Amino acid sequence: MTEYGKALRANDTPIPGLTVWDLPVHGDNRGWFKENWQREKMIAAGLPDFGPVQNNISFNDAAGTTRGIHAEPWDKWVSIASGRIFGAWVDLRSGPTFGAVFTAELDPSRAVFVPRGVGNAFQTLEPNTAYVYLVNDHWSPDARYTSVNLADETVAIPWPIPLAQAELSAKDIDHPRLADVTPVPPRKTLVLGAGGQLGRALRDSYGDSPDVEFAERADIDLGAADLETARRWRDYDTVINAAAFTAVDAAETPDGRTAAWACNVTGVAALARIARAHAITLVHVSSDYVFDGTAEQPYREDDPVSPLGVYGQTKAAGDQIVGTVPRHYVVRTSWVIGEGRNFVRTMSSLAERGIDPSVVDDQFGRLTFTSEIAGAIRHLLSERAPYGTYNVTGSGPVMSWADIAKRVFALAGHDPDRVTGVSTAQYFASMEGPVAPRPRNSALDLGKITSVDYSTADASTTLEQYLRQESPTA
Incomplete structure (x- = not known):
């Protein structure tokens, strides 16, 4: 259930640059309202001024829908419009934290800033879940995308719904293990x-x-x-x-x-x-x-x-x-x-x-x-x-x-x-x-x-x- 009345706040994670945000959600008998993206307030609270250029929505019919782990060459602001997810993030950038993992549940009162090169994945915990994400670059056929297998034994993500019972794409199933991933270089x-x-x-x-x-x-x-x-x-x-x-x-x-x-x-x-x-x-x-x-x-x-x-x-x-x-x-x-x-x-x-x-x-x-x-x-x-x-x-x-x-x-x-x-x-x-x-x-x-x-x-x-x-x- 969405938590109302929280103050806007950033919470650090073990992955450098990956932050989980508490979002103020205002609710009454009609439903709820939140500022999903508010540049001035969020930058003042510590969010990088990452300059989003595109807003996408992934609607998921069933609980157990699982997507990722993808590290695109852009920054991403992830939030939930309806439902609830289990999110998983893997640092795929070159450096000492390569392979670091962080997981958390998100509902409409929590968001995540995902820096470029950090793999992003989620599993829906409720039906009719709308997953929203802002990115600061457009898709390009020349861009390189790095991925790691959802079932990789090294990152060992504790999926709430076992992957054997989840909805996965054939492409995600075939992604490489972490040992075979080339780290994402810095810009x-x-x-x-x-x-x-x-x-x-x-x-x-x-x-x-x-x-x-x-x-x-x-x-x-x-x-x-x-x-x-x-x-x-x-x-x-x-x-x-x-x-x-x-x-x-x-x-x-x-x-x-x-x-x-x-x-x-x-x-x-x-x-x-x-x-x-x-x-x-x-x-x-x-x-x-x-x-x-x-x-x-x-x-x-x-x-x-x-x-x-x-x-x-x-x-x-x-x-x-x-x-x-x-x-x-x-x-x-x-x-x-x-x-x-x-x-x-x-x-x-x-x-x-x-x-x-x-x-x-x-x-x-x-x-x-x-x-x-x-x-x-x-x-x-x-x-x-x-x-x-x-x-x-x-x-x-x-x-x-x-x-x-x-x-x-x-x-x-x-x-x-x-x-x-x-x-x-x-x-x-x-x-x-x-x-x-x-x-x-x-x-x-x-x-x-x-x-x-x-x-x-x-x-x-x-x-x-x-x-x-x-x-x-x-």
Whole structure:
């Protein structure tokens, strides 16, 4: 008999993420009423915001009707509209709880949240039982479904009505034993822009993870019209967007402006739509160029943006779009150094070749090595830090480009006085073609990333280590 008057409450089970819910049911002489699914109240009480897209009802004529055990690639909210069931759940996800079992009786006053990869089964205890379930994906012929036999001796489910006397489908009878089941893998992570400087650092960081995929532009083009069908996106938990148009001067040309907006805004908007539709965590890399550089102190994450050039405008627009995704991290950085051609390698080469460079001395910031950005991204994701924007640069003193060049010369065993400091205007005076305006102050405040227990390394120390690795005599 349905129990009336309970408060809305979640009850944990031995299977991680599987929760049994007490539902308030209000009854009188006419029957009863309940809120079977109430997003605001249930999320406040601890239910994941799993975003259901389909509501199904399984009506069962006779007691003893038995269905399952099926682990579909989606989350499920199970409740009873009429009658009563014996429910059984088996964890079929890869990991230490594979094979764990939980059983419980459900009537209209109890519901269950079943996370993706947990096998779900039930047996009706009364005739005319209506079993209701909401899911957060549509059936797809490309989806993989994992099942285990209802009579498996290992899981040993104590069915109230023996299976020999129950109503079963031929398909359920033929499902494999647990020993023959391949565990359901976790949802995947996709790294876009995997061929770039940050992409290569993310390969180094995640290269040993079987559930991380890497895509270069030839694999997935952010500007392609078919981006939203380029993958079965429901299979992904996280997308790290390391792809961007970063040629700041080229962005000031007509063709470059078009390309920058297409990649940094239009493509990012498509990714944001995908992330919202499929409950994906979107990680997006931003830039100090969203600021005009006039501040007298390091920029905080919540400081108003005011980009000077096209590149900065596109990055600022992309940040705003990503901010509409419920699960997002915007990682804002500056003065990036990674594998391939970069400022540090150029200065080191000039020092070795006996060339004395003129270097800008009126722009200030900190170097950020791509390994640092990759480490911060992995930390934010693994620690489930609060969503939002985080500044990530090297720590230590704020320096000018000329200061850093002198440091490179000194570390390479050359006279730092060979470097001449010049203004930005002097440096670009003789250059042909459009030149993007640069922020004078590119220093970013690191208090927020530190508050989630990630401390970036001193940029000068990392620079020394980088040059030591680059040296053929190291």
